[in-house]
Amino acid sequence: MGNSIGLMFGLPGQGMHLHLDALSLLFVCILLPQTVAAALAGMRGSFTFWLFVLGMALALLAGDAFTLIFGFELMSAASWLLVMQGDARPATLYAGVAIFSGACLIPALFLPVSSLAFVLIALGAGAKAGLAPLHSWLPRAHPAPPAGVSALMSGGMVKVALYVLIRYAFVNLAPAAQPWWGVALVAAGALSVLIGALRAVLEVELKTVLACSTVEHVGLITVGLGLALYAKATGDAALSGLALQAALLCAVAHGLFKPLLFIGAGEVKHATGTTSLNWLGGLMRGMPRLGALMLLGAACMAALPLGPGFAPAFLLFHAAIGAAATGGILARIGFSGLLAVLGIGGALALAAAVRLIGLGFLGRPRSLHAAAAEDLRRGPYLAMALLGVLCTPVALVPGLILELLNPVIMLLAPQADAPPLSYAPLTLLLLAGLAALAAGFVQTRWGTRGLREVAAWNGGFGRPPAWLPFGDPHTQASATGFAEPVMRLLGKGLLGTTLADPxxxxxxxxxxxxxxxxxxxxxxxxxxxxxxxxxxxxxxxxxxxxxxxxxxxx
Amino acid sequence: MLGFAFAFIATVLHIVLCFVGAPLVTGIINKLRAWALGRRGPPLLQPYLHLARLLRKITLVPDTATDLFTFWPLGAFLALAVATMLIPGFTTGMLTADAGDYVTIIGLFALARSATMLGGLETGFGFGGAGAAREALFGIFAEGALLVLLLAFALLAQTTSVDGIATAFRTAHIGISVSLGFALAAMLAVALTETGRIPTDNPSGHLELGMVHEAMVLEYSGRLLALLDYGGMLRLLAWMNLIGTIFLPFGMAQATEIFSWPGGLALWAGKLLVMAVALSIFEVSRAKMRVFRVPEFLGAALLLGMLAGVFLFVAARIGA
Structure with missing residues (x-):
């Protein structure tokens, strides 16, 4: 695919060019459902929102450097306006990071093919994508605007930045590629995974938790990209294919479930007036549809088997093992450390997802607002249902999606040759169905049916007094309390007692x-x-x- | 065709034996523990009676729980059941071998753990929340250690499916290496934590501040508790199978060769018995450690796992 068209406007004498190939098509496909969802979730009346979308589309479809920068900066400026509408405090930091990223990208696009150009691209695109150590703005800025915009910023904008990184690191700067480019990306990605996942467990605001999890997922994608770049430079065909599959599939999955979670968080805010996990609880009772969709999103966030998040994580683990098996002693130690970081990050993401669902949607309400919450409105419901339905093929037939990704991988690393996926969700589903049938048979044959609702036993404590309809809120684990063991053993060491980002x-x-x-x-x-x-x-x-x-x- | 039929029969046999025998393994361990402590102990079949009694009881649901209260035990059970089906026991080459990647199995254990944690948070009372928070903490180090261990296995066996690792370790001459020793120590530490045994958790504790697993299932009763308890028995057997398959693969049968089955079955029973004896002796001779010491214990496992991978490199270089 190589379709180019020139536009009638742009730089005098040059014009602007649009170009569509497999890579831009993939990212447009990632962007499209979340744009529809964000528009359904209540953003379709906002002019700035459509300007933001236009900027992203221009950046993805750009055929020349000027169009790319124009779209990128249009995206930054429009999103800055949207952030400012929500909350003016992080807007300054956001604008500063956007200017920094522009200042790195603009010279890089016009430099000759060299390592310096790669460093500038990585700094510019990395700052916009929220890659450590330039990520600290993201958990502040992404929760600020309305939910639809947060969804698109987390699901779409960081992908556009990663697209620029992929486009230049794999295609435009390919002749000068060095193995250390990949190693640098892997290091930055691993740092993002660790910090993002850890902060996602410790933060109390729902939207901040989601933004921290975005930092983690950007880290996962970057680790995959870095491994692929490293393998491409050292000529390892199987590893580069595997790592690219992991990175691109992770981008696809993240582009579906993160907007879903953000739109859900916006609905929580609309229904209860707060997104602090310390004031929520028991939402599953008043908001069953939202609860079910959020549970789906959280399962993806935690990369649990049978969810869309597992296949990318699976591929990434295998790519990391493949990388550790090659190279010298330093590579062995470094990639073993990477595996440990990925494992710890995965378990932290699981803890964050369990905390999000367990404290926000299960248990007893922690405030009257949470107890009186009403279910989803129509628009956000449609938006979340759309994203949830689209998650299904990624979850159940990841092999098919990987087939669709093949042209992109061929474009990025022509010699790449990935082994077939050895994770078979349909087999697991079949086995689980058999076990469920057996359990159901035993239950109907020998068991006693029926449920009886009683007061909770609670280790023998008495019923709460009548003026506390949901019991004493202090007898229930709070969001801070749930994170306390992790805070005590990991948080203090890595983040310090003030929880400030390193x-x-x-x-x-x-x-x-x-x-x-x-x-x-x-x-x-x-x-x-x-x-x-x-x-x-x-x-x-x-x-x-x-x-x-x-x-x-x- | 005949090979496929044999593999199918072997798979069904494995699944049936595991599902029927899991409570027996727990019963044996309880009996051995009691003997080691000088008591007479419950009868071997006590776990079956326990499950049957729970099935007959009426299931109580706390009024503060949401509609998903009944869903979590089922989710945890299904994840553990699938993991049990995937991990080889007496034979290699079962039909489920291709789906049984090590990473998938780690993921299934994580799925079961998260379902149990959500079940603990469901009612919204203190014990469940505390138990879930501690389980989340243990999981962080356990999962990191398990993934790092996979590196050592994958390097030695050139594959990441548990079945493939078993075949490679049984046929190829791996010998006794320092790396596998480290890996075994790390795996045992993780297994003890995941199955909730001493020294990280007390399987026979029922109402104490330090409990983890028991705290999360405190509000469950009747058939839901039966499901959770049975899931716990399956998990213990699955972990014993996993350790047996990777570290003691000698004498495992071939699914396509029916004459190797009796030997494989007998050796499997023998290995399980040896592991049960070792576990019960270890449990009665150790004290439970404080909750916040457990991450140190698992952190040591993580480091051992990394050392296993690094030592393999050194061993390959010096030709040992």
Missing amino acids: AERFLLLPLFRLQTRLIRLAERVRRATIRERLAFVFAVLVAFLLALGLGQGG
Whole structure:
């Protein structure tokens, strides 16, 4: 596929060009359902929203560097406006990161094919995708706008940034590819997985939890991309195919379930007025449809078998094992560490998903608002149902989806040759069905039917008093309490007691101090007296003449 | 064709034996534990009677639980049942061998764990929440250790399906290597945690502050508790099968050769018995550790798993 069209407007004398190939088609396909869903969820009246979508589509379909940058910056600017409509506080940080990413990308697109261009692309696209260590803006900015926009930012915008990274790292800069490019991406991805998954367990706001989980999934995709880049540079055909399959399938799955979860979070906010897990609970009773859809989304987020999230994780684990089997002792140690990080990240994601469902939707309500919540409105229901239905093929026939991804993989790594997928969800489903039949038979043959509703036993404690209809909220695990063991053993070590993101502590804070120091310096220059200024000019003149004289004399 | 029929029969035999025999294994372990402590112990068939009694009882549902209360035990049971079907027991080459990738099995255990955790959070009372939070913590290190272990197995066996690992370890001359020793220690630590045995959890504790697994199923009764308890028995057997298949693959039968079955079955029973004796002796000689010491225990397993992979590299270099 190589269809190009020129547009009648754009740079004078050059115009703008659109180009559609397998890679852009894949990302357009990822973008399309979530755009429809976000529009259904109540964003279709907003002009800025459509501008945002237009920017993303332009960036994906760009045939030249100018169109790409134009679309990318249109996307950044429109999303900045949307963030500002929701919450002005993170908007400044968001704009700063967007400017940084533009400042890295624009020179990179016009540099010759070299490692410097790759570094700039990785910095620019990585900052926009929320790749560690440039991720700390994401958990602040993504929850700010309305749910439909959050959904598209988490599901779509980070994918556009990753698209730019893939397009340049695998296609445009391919002649200069080095193995260390892949290693650098793997390291950044592994860091994102660890920090994102850990913060997803510890955060209390529902939307922030989801945004942290986005950081984790961007990390997973980047680990896959990095492994593929490494394998492509070292000429390992099987590994590059496997890793690319993992990365692209993960992008597809994430583009379906993350918008679903974000739209659901918006509905929770609409129904209860809060998204803090410490004020929710028992929503499954008042909002059964939302609860069922969120359960589906959470199962994907946790990469559980029979969900759409498992096949990518499965492929990624196998790719990491394949990478650890090749190379020297350093590669062995490094990729073993990567496996450990992926395993720990997966279990942390599971804990985060269980916490989201268990504390938000099960148990007793923690506030009257949560107890009185009404179910989904029509638009968001349709949006979530659409995404949920689309999750099904990814969950049950991942092999078929991988077949569809083949042209993209051929485009990115022509020699790639992945082994067939050895995860068979339909077989597992069949076996589970057999076990369920057997259990049902035993139950009807020998069991006693019927359920009787009683007060909870609760280890023998008495019933709560009448003025507490759902019992004492303090006798139920809170979101903070559920995360306390993890906080105690991992959080304090990696994030510190204040729960600040390490990127903020080690990157943003020093930058802020540097800025303060520079401002003080500028202020001193501004306040210099006339004598100091004259003395400075004189000193410079003397130094200049000395240098000149010494240069000519010597 | 005949080979397929034999493989089918072997698979069915394996599944039936596992599902019927799981309570017996638990009964044997309980009996051995009691003997080691100088008591007479419950009869061997006590777990069957326990399940039958629970099935006959009326199932109570707390009024604070949601509609999904009955769903979690079923989910946990189904995940464990599928895992049990996938892990080979007395024979290799079963029909389920292709689906039984090691990563899939880890995923199924994780699925069962998450269903149990959600069941614990369902009622919204303190014990269930505390148990689920601790289970989540243990799971983090256990899953990391299990994945790292796979590296050592995959490097030695050149495959990641449990069946393939067993075949490779049985036929190829692997010998006794330092890496496999480390891997065994790590696997045992994870297995003890996952099955809720001493030293990380007390299988016979019922109402104490340090309990983990029992805390999550506290509100369940009747047939739902039977499902959960039976799932626990299946999980113990599945883990014994997994360890037996990977570390003691000698004498396993071939599914397509019917004459190798009796030997395989006898050896399988023998291996399970040896593991049951080892487990009960280990359990009565150790004390339960504090909840927050368990991650250190599992962290050591994680490091051992990484060392196993690294030592394999060293061993390959020096030609040992």
